Amino acid sequence: xKYSPILFLFLFTSTFAQTDKELAASLIxxxxxxGHIYFLASDAMKGRETGTNEGKIxxxxxxxxxxxxxxxxxxxxxxxxxxxxxxxxxxxxxxxIVINGGKETQIxxxxxxxxxxxxxxxxxxxxxxxxxxxQDVRGKLVYIKAGSETIRGAQQMFGLMEQKKELAKKxxxxxxxxxxxxxxxxxxxxxxxxxxxxxGFPENDEKTETVDFNxxxxxxxxxxxxxxxxxxxxxxxKVTISGIExxxxxxxxxxxxxxxxxxxxxxxxxxxxxxxxxxGIGRPDATGDSIxxxxxxxxVGITTVLSMAENLAKHPTKRSALFILFTAEEKGLLGSxxxxxxPLIPLKQMVFCFNSDNAGYNDTSLVTIVGLGRxxxxxxxxVAVSAYGLKAVDDPAPEQNLFDRSDxxxxxxxxxxAPTFSMGFTSFSGEVTxxxxxxxxxxxxxxxxxxxxxxQSYVLSGRLIGNNPQTPFWVLGDTYEAAGRLLYGR
Numbered sequence: 001x002k003y004s005p006i007l008f009l010f011l012f013t014s015t016f017a018q019t020d021k022e023l024a025a026s027l028i029x030x031x032x033x034x035g036h037i038y039f040l041a042s043d044a045m046k047g048r049e050t051g052t053n054e055g056k057i058x059x060x061x062x063x064x065x066x067x068x069x070x071x072x073x074x075x076x077x078x079x080x081x082x083x084x085x086x087x088x089x090x091x092x093x094x095x096x097i098v099i100n101g102g103k104e105t106q107i108x109x110x111x112x113x114x115x116x117x118x119x120x121x122x123x124x125x126x127x128x129x130x131x132x133x134x135q136d137v138r139g140k141l142v143y144i145k146a147g148s149e150t151i152r153g154a155q156q157m158f159g160l161m162e163q164k165k166e167l168a169k170k171x172x173x174x175x176x177x178x179x180x181x182x183x184x185x186x187x188x189x190x191x192x193x194x195x196x197x198x199x200g201f202p203e204n205d206e207k208t209e210t211v212d213f214n215x216x217x218x219x220x221x222x223x224x225x226x227x228x229x230x231x232x233x234x235x236x237x238k239v240t241i242s243g244i245e246x247x248x249x250x251x252x253x254x255x256x257x258x259x260x261x262x263x264x265x266x267x268x269x270x271x272x273x274x275x276x277x278x279x280g281i282g283r284p285d286a287t288g289d290s291i292x293x294x295x296x297x298x299x300v301g302i303t304t305v306l307s308m309a310e311n312l313a314k315h316p317t318k319r320s321a322l323f324i325l326f327t328a329e330e331k332g333l334l335g336s337x338x339x340x341x342x343p344l345i346p347l348k349q350m351v352f353c354f355n356s357d358n359a360g361y362n363d364t365s366l367v368t369i370v371g372l373g374r375x376x377x378x379x380x381x382x383v384a385v386s387a388y389g390l391k392a393v394d395d396p397a398p399e400q401n402l403f404d405r406s407d408x409x410x411x412x413x414x415x416x417x418a419p420t421f422s423m424g425f426t427s428f429s430g431e432v433t434x435x436x437x438x439x440x441x442x443x444x445x446x447x448x449x450x451x452x453x454x455x456q457s458y459v460l461s462g463r464l465i466g467n468n469p470q471t472p473f474w475v476l477g478d479t480y481e482a483a484g485r486l487l488y489g490r
Contacts (some may be wrong), residue, residue: 048279366424
């Protein structure tokens with residue numbers, strides 16, 4: 001039988017695509033997925049907070065998985081680790097305010113250090129420029145309401161903080177106490193985030209932190225405190241923040257690589273990344289559970305990258321692969337920030353960063369890729385996801401600015417195309433936020449049949465991008481296109 005050249009090409013490409021799909025699914029099993037996630041999100045790991053022994057155990061576990069797959073050490077790394085120097089600022093042992101001689105109220109220290117103040121205070125409505133007219137706040141504490149007449153959401157309130165701080169400092173105030181009329185559940189999240197140990201990069205050798213300006217939030221249900229302050233001719237406050245200390249320590253990014261098979265394309269790398277830390281132990285929920293296990297965020301993302309590493313170690317693509325599991329994402333994207341400033345392989349060889357991060361999901365027919373339409377790899381990802389009966393969709397909640405809230409953004413800023421692969425969601429609310437940074441984010445609350453298809457989709461996406469003759473790039477006009485052209489000399 002004689003085949004025409006066109007028919008032969010059709011049969012060849014069809015067989016290749018089928019084989020790639022089979023390779024992507026060949027090593028992924030439900031039991032294997034459950035094994036990773038149940039361990040990583042177990043109570044024994046105590047929420048995998050950066051700087052804890054459990055965080056170290058997690059990093060060792062991931063390194064051993066990568067080692068067992070047959071991935072290689074990255075030149076310049078410390079084995080399968082990149083050391084990341086950090087500083088832990090311990091939580092205040094005392095953090096309260098007494099307003100006008102009333103009862104002690106706990107405050108969330110947004111900015112500042114050990115501090116004591118007992119003196120005059122001025123109430124300034126929302127603390128915007130017009131509110132300072134005719135007011136003398138020099139050397140005084142300022143009480144203000146969070147947000148503005150038109151801004152009532154917590155995220156938007158935070159967006160005004162820098163402006164309010166600069167106004168207060170310009171007018172000579174020594175600190176701000178911002179009264180937030182927000183949902184108590186949102187307040188619990190904020191209080192947990194700003195009243196626990198903080199982690200950052202080392203700045204100096206001081207063991208305690210004392211600063212000239214302090215910024216605090218206080219829960220003010222129904223504006224009761226603000227309304228009372230507004231009726232007073234004079235106000236005062238007593239603030240006590242104590243017990244804050246600084247401790248330097250080394251955390252670790254987990255890194256490994258697989259060399260590509262093509263003589264030319266192996267000089268181009270696809271990064272497969274996710275963060276392994278979570279928020280640790282915090283405020284107990286209604287059941288008394290205080291361990292924030294982080295199954296969705298981000299044991300799922302870690303397992304996504306492990307699935308890719310196991311696959312490529314056995315079946316490499318034409319392009320090389322760099323696997324990075326970041327520390328300290330929950331502390332401000334610190335692990336990824338450190339990596340891009342201290343890359344083990346030149347960034348110009350990194351042609352794509354395929355990040356995986358999750359908050360939750362509410363649609364098991366979808367995979368949500370934040371930034372899907374921003375790179376030329378969109379079609380490869382759509383084809384891969386549809387191969388397993390799912391649909392790839394872009395970010396359904398652009399108002400949340402999710403693209404810039406995960407580790408991918410540091411690579412994007414450098415010019416590297418960097419979408420984030422997430423479980424399917426149609427809005428950043430409801431079932432998605434129900435478990436987000438909550439003790440209820442447990443391994444036994446996940447749909448593992450869906451996760452099998454989710455991981456297969458990620459692995460096939462990576463294989464198609466890794467084998468595509470066309471190097472992925474930003475779409476024309478993207479925010480980070482210019483940075484990409486500068487990085488790659490395009």
